[in-house]
Amino acid sequence: MRLLLTIMLVALSGCGGTSTGTSDDSPTTATPSPVPEHDGAASIRPPAGFEFATSQTLPIEIEVAASEPSGLYLTVCRATDHLTSDYRRCLMKTRMDDTQLTRSIEVPNDVDRLVVALWRMQPTQRVAEHVWNRERDGLVTFRVRH
Amino acid sequence: MQLYPTNRVQPLDSLARAKKTKQPVRLMQILLISVFAAMASRVGMADPFSSCPSQAFLVQDTTARLYGVNLATGYYELLSDDLGTSERVNGLAFNFHDNYLYGWDYANGTLARITSNYEVVPLPILDLPDANFYVGDIAVHQNSYFFYRPGHSFGLYKVELDRPAGTPLRAERIVDGSTLNIPVFDLAFHPTNSFAYAVSRSGALYEIDTETGGATVRGNVGVTGTFGAAYFDVDGYLYISRNSDGQIFRIDLTASAPSAEFFAYGPASNNNDGARCAMAPIIPVDNSLIDFGDAPDSFGTTLSTNGARHDLGNGQIYLGQTVDGESDAWTHPLADDTADASNDDDGVVMVSNFDVGRPAILIAESSAPAFLNAWIDWNQSGQFDPEEKVFSQLYVDTGENNLLVDVPIWAKEGSTWARFRISSTPEVGPIGGVGDGEVEDYQITVSSQGTTVTSYPAAGEWITTAFEDNWPLIGDFDMNDLVVHLRTEHIALDGTVVGLQIEGEVAAVGGDYHNGFAIRLEGIDAASIAPTALQFWINDIAQTTSPLENSSGDAVFVVMQDAWDYVTRGEGCRFYRTEAGCESDVQMSFKLRIAFLDGVPESSFPAPPFDPFLFATPGHDRSYVFTQPPGRGLEIHLPGKLPTDRFDATYLNLADDHSDPANNVFFRTDTGMPWALQIGARWSYPLEFIDVDDAYPLFEPFVSSGGQTFIDWYIDENAADRSIFPNSE
DSSP states (O other): OOOOOEEOOGGGGGGTOOOSOOOTTSOOOOOOOOOOOOSOGGGOOOOTTOOOOOEEEEEEEEEOOTTSOSOEEEEEEEEOTTSSEEEEEEEEEEEEOSSEEEEEEEEETTOOEEEEEEEETTTTEEEEEEEEEHHHHTTSOEEEEO | OOOSOSSOOOOGGGGGGGGGSSSOHHHHHHHHHHHHHHHHHHHTTSOOOSSOOSSEEEEETTTTEEEEEETTTTEEEEEESOOSOSSOEEEEEEOTTTOOEEEEETTTTEEEEEOTTOOEEEOOEETOOSSOOOEEEEOSSSSEEEEEEOEEEEEEEEEESOOOTTOOEEEEEEEEETTSOOOBSOOEEOSSSOOEEEEBTTOEEEEEETTTTEEEEEEEOSOOSOEEEEEEOTTOEEEEEETTTOEEEEEETTSSSOOEEEEEEOOOOSSEEEEOOTTSOSSOTTOOOEEEOOSOGGGSOSGGGTOOEEEOSSOOOOBTTOOOOOSSOOOTTSOHHHHSSOOOOOSEEEOSOEETTSEEEEEEEESSSEEEEEEEOTTOOSSOOGGGEEEEEEEEOSEEEEEEEEOOTTOOSEEEEEEEEEESSSOOOSSSEESSOEEEEEEEEEEOTTEEEEEESOTTOOEEEEEOOOTTSOOOOOOOSEEEEEEEEEEEETTEEEEEEEEEEEEEBOSSSOEEEEEEEEEEEGGGBOGGGOEEEETTEEOSSOOBOOSSSEEEEEEESOGGGTOOOOTTOSSBSOSTTOOOOOOOEEEEEEEEEEEEEGGGSOOTTOEEEEEEOTTOOOOTTOSSOOGGGOEEEOTTOOOOTTSOGGGTTSTTOOOBGGGTBOSBOTTSOBSEEEESSSOOOBOTTOOHHHHOTTHHHHHHTTSSSOTTTTSGGGSOTTOBOOOOO
16 A cells, blocks of 8 residues: 655655644744843733743644544644654544544643554554654644555 | 480380291391381481471372472472482471471381481381371371271371370371271371361262261362362461472361362372461461562462562562562552552553453563463453453563454453463463463453543653642742652544543642642543543542543643642651652542543644642631632633632732733733742752752753743752752652
C-alpha cells in the first residue's frame, strides 16, 4: 500500500507538504534578557483585555487517503525525549471513521512538541508519526496528510 | 542445649543395620564406629544457621542437592550441589531449637544434621529400624525428630535431640506402620498446636498426634498428586509442594473444611522434600525483593489474599524500564506507585481508548523474551474472572510489542482495572506467586463505541490555579494563598460531549483565611447534569454528598467548603506547603465524574479548565473591609471569568478592586492585575511572602507584552534562586 504521509509545512516541504500559514507572529520563548526594575507585581500594567493565558490554541487537520482501510486510530500526545509519542500523556485519542478530522487543542506555553500518530488495527502497527515543533511550526494549522 | 557427644564410641547394638550386608558384623561395626566418630567430631566445628529463616529448604535428586525456596513466589536457587553425600537426603526438617537442618541420610541410613555450610553430618542413633525414611520433621513444641514409613515393620518414630551430655540419641517407635497407615510423602509440624500435618496423594489432610500415633482425616483439600514437601509458616498456614509440576498450595487449617488454594509456582522434581522454620513469617518485613500489584484487594493483591506477586531475585524479566519490590502490597488508593516517587507500573501503554465492542491498542515493553498473561475486569465485579483473561501465554519479545485487545460487547462502561503479568512461566493466573517477572495493575476506562477523549493539559499532567485571597485588598502577590492543580478529560461521541472528569489536588494553602473552592461549567445548565451518574471522590473516597451546588443556571461543583478542613500545617510551619522546610505530601485530592443527560455539542462546550474559583468559607471573618463574614458571596475568579449568581455584587469596587462590570471585567486592581492566575503546568509557585514578580523575573515582561514574550515565564528554569516551592513532578 502506498503511504502518502505529509506534514503541510514549509519547513517540511521535502516530506511532501506545504505550509498554509506562518508563525512569524507567534509568541516567543526567547532567551531571557535583563528587565527593568519595578515595584513588584502590583505595579505591573497589563494591556487592556489581556487575560494572562499560559496556553494557546493549535488547530489540527488530519486527512487520510481514501485508499486507506477505515478504522485508523489517531492520537495526539506529548513527545518523549526521543521525539516519539508519549502515550501516557495524550491530549486526544479518537478513531478515524472519516477521511478528515479537524480539531483545536490547547497547548500550554511550555510545551514545545507534540506527536500525532496514526495506528492501523489489523495488523496492529503504527503507520505514521508526525512531530509538531512549536519553534518550527508555530501555531498555524498543523496538517497531516496520510 | 547439648547434642550428641562428639567423641564417644557408638554402642554396637545401634549398628544392627550392618547385618543386612554380607560383611562380617564385627568388622562393619568397627568401621562404622570409626566413620561416625569421625563425622560426629565435625559437628562441633560446623555452625548452625544464624536465625530462623523465612526461606524454605528443598532437597532433590538422587544425589542430594539443596535449594532455597521462597514459598511466597516459588523462586528457588541452588544452595549446594555437594552436601558431602552421594545419595539422597530425605525427611528434611528445620530445627527451630538449634537452627540446624536435619534429614534422613540414605548413604548412612541414619538421621543427619546439615550445617549452615550445607554439609551432611550423620548422627549415630541407637535402635534405628533397618530402612531408609522419606517422611520426617522436627516438632516445634519439643526438640525431637519424628520420622515415618508405613508398613508393619516400620511406623512412626521419635528421636529426642536434646539429650543430656553423654546420653546417646535413641530412636523410639511411637506406633507401628500398620496402625498408622497413611500414604503421605512428607509431614510438617504446626508452629503452635503440636500436631503434625500431611496431605496424601488423593488430597486427604491428616492431622497426626505424634505423642499417641493417632491420626485424624480433616477432610480432602481438593488437590491430588505426590506432595513431597510440606511446610508451615508462623501464622499456621500449611504449604504443600506437588512434585509433578512444582505448584505450591496453601491450606488454611482454621477453616472448617480446609482446602488447598494455589499459592505459587515452585520447582518440580521426582524426588522432593522440604522444610522450613515454622516460626518464621512467609515474607520477612524487610524483604524488598517481591513485586506486588496495587489494584484493590478484591482482585487478589496482598499476601493475605494470595495476591499476584513476582520474585525479583532473578531480575531479568520485567515490564517497562523498572521494577521495585516490597514485603507486601500497598493497594489502591494507597498504592506505593502513587504514594511515592517510584512508579514501576511503566511497562504497558494504552494507546487507544477502550471502546465497547471495538479493539483497543496497547504496547507492552518487555526487558526480555517472556510470556504475558493479562486480565481486564470488564464486568467491574472487582475480580478477574476466567473469561476476562485477555492474553494467555502470549510470547513477547524484548522491547515494545504492539498488542490488540478486543473489548467485549458486554463490557460495562466506566472505570475498571487491568492486570498484566510477565514471567518465564507460560501460564499463570491472576493471583499467586511466580518465581520471576513482574505484575503491573492499571486503572482504565471503558467507554461507548467511537468516543473521542480529550485531555487537558494532557493525560497525567496538571495545570495550576493560584489565588491571592485578600480581595478586594491587594495582597503580597505570592500567589500561594490557595493553589490547586487541575486536569480534565471529556468524552465525546459523534460530536457531543457525554462525560467529563475533573481531577485536582490542593497544592498549597498559604494564608490564614478560610477558603472554599468550586468549579463552574460556563453555559452548562445544572439541570443537564445526570444526578445519579454524578460521582465525587476526595482522597479516593467516594463522597455521599453531591458537589452540585445548584439545580439551575450554570452548573457549579463545590469541591470543598474550607481548604483547611483537608490539610494541616507541617510541624513548625505556619502554612501548608508554602515555606521552605514544609514540603509535606499533597494531602487533598479530588475527582469529579459528570455525565450529561442529553449531551452537550462540542462546539458549545466550555474550554477547560472551565471556571475554577475561590470563595470565602461561610462563618469566618475576613479583612477589615467586611464587617460581617462575607461567606459564599465573596468569590475570586481567574482573569476573564465572571462571578456566579451567588456572588454579592456589593463587594465590587471595595478597597483595591477596580472591576468594571459593564465591560465584564472583574477582580482587577487599578493597574489591571488579577487576584488569580492559571498556569499551564504543575507550577512551582513562589515561597511565602515572595512576590511572583521576584520569583519569576520574566513575569513582568510577559504581562507587559500582553503575552507576546517569555510565554514560558513560569517554568522552574526561569525562577530566581530560592524563591519557589519546588512542585514540579
